[in-house]
Amino acid sequence: MEGNYFVDAHTHFVSFGLHLERPDLSKTKSIKEAISLLKKEVGKRGIIIGEDWDESLWEEKRFPAKEELDREFPDVPVIMRRICGHVAVANTRALELIPPGWKYVREDGVLLEDVVLNLNRIFPPSFDEIKRAILRAQEVALHLNVGEIHDILIPEYYRAYLELEKEGKLKIKVLGFVLDEFRDFEEPEGKFVKFGGWKIFLDGSIGARTAALEKFSYTDGGKGMLLHEDEELEELFKLARERGKVLMIHAIGDRAIEQVLRVGKGRVCGDRIEHFELARDEQIERAIEEGFILSMQPNFIGNWSHGGGLYEKNLGRDYRINNRIGLIYRKGGKILFGSDMMPFSPPYGIDSVVRAPFPEQRLSYREAYKIYTSSSFFSKNNQPS
Numbered sequence: 001m002e003g004n005y006f007v008d009a010h011t012h013f014v015s016f017g018l019h020l021e022r023p024d025l026s027k028t029k030s031i032k033e034a035i036s037l038l039k040k041e042v043g044k045r046g047i048i049i050g051e052d053w054d055e056s057l058w059e060e061k062r063f064p065a066k067e068e069l070d071r072e073f074p075d076v077p078v079i080m081r082r083i084c085g086h087v088a089v090a091n092t093r094a095l096e097l098i099p100p101g102w103k104y105v106r107e108d109g110v111l112l113e114d115v116v117l118n119l120n121r122i123f124p125p126s127f128d129e130i131k132r133a134i135l136r137a138q139e140v141a142l143h144l145n146v147g148e149i150h151d152i153l154i155p156e157y158y159r160a161y162l163e164l165e166k167e168g169k170l171k172i173k174v175l176g177f178v179l180d181e182f183r184d185f186e187e188p189e190g191k192f193v194k195f196g197g198w199k200i201f202l203d204g205s206i207g208a209r210t211a212a213l214e215k216f217s218y219t220d221g222g223k224g225m226l227l228h229e230d231e232e233l234e235e236l237f238k239l240a241r242e243r244g245k246v247l248m249i250h251a252i253g254d255r256a257i258e259q260v261l262r263v264g265k266g267r268v269c270g271d272r273i274e275h276f277e278l279a280r281d282e283q284i285e286r287a288i289e290e291g292f293i294l295s296m297q298p299n300f301i302g303n304w305s306h307g308g309g310l311y312e313k314n315l316g317r318d319y320r321i322n323n324r325i326g327l328i329y330r331k332g333g334k335i336l337f338g339s340d341m342m343p344f345s346p347p348y349g350i351d352s353v354v355r356a357p358f359p360e361q362r363l364s365y366r367e368a369y370k371i372y373t374s375s376s377f378f379s380k381n382n383q384p385s
């Protein structure tokens, strides 16, 4: 066996920890009970964000109303985020704090998509909250025997990791990738906190039908979209080579994958394609030949690839070519495994790929375990105390 701990190569560790630190509404049986849980937080935080309610489990069988939150919390901003993570309800105090321009904020207090997905940017946690969130997430990591994570960050999160290392509280290794908007990012590295490079999104997701497709189509005829021009990605490649860092390139659909292969040709030096979900046969060959590292999520197979699942619903019969991890492995591709926190669980990922519905996806347990415990970024015998 390769290693003695798991390496999760794609995490959103701080958001995960922040989520765990907030009131958990997933087990509440009514809106009343959820509100009384949130009331306990008054005075403890500037804004109260309750997570994971599900109206189908509530007596009332409906969303909470802005008016009832206003009645119970006239002076404190409160947001209740639904279990799916794409919908939330805010009271008037919270609505007043959301800067104009965010999509989609409805007058009745219902928040949708962008604004909900970016709550941590709109209401930034304090540095202390960030550190607490990391330690909370770390408890889960240690419980799962995850000893190294590759995390997608903003600079403040990176600094929090560094400080925790200095305080002797960091027990896992962290390879940090900052979003590409932070081009000037230059921070010292610790012994167990390293700066990997930049993360860029070339397309969206299959769930939202925004992953960019070329040979394939969504069942409604849509093709998704690319988010950047070739030149922007080219520039980022130059920056990475100048600074001796690598790119983490989010590309899910075959059109986004084509863009990475086109722009990256002859420029690759340890760069990674994140997700690589809908690669065509010849694209797999070219990615391997170019030397890209393919950072994939075996749990996506378990979540969405079985008959009648999300991939089939959104892609129709083309869905069978998703996440062909087995094929890539047998062709000699360099693969990293990450959970993307959906859920944060290497054992679930391994189980998903071992029991994958299609032979081109499948790996043996031994192969999957080997990938999930491999990393070349830190030496194995060198571990945080």
Ligand SMILES: [Zn+2]
Pocket: 010, 011, 012, 340
């Ligand atoms: Zn992600």
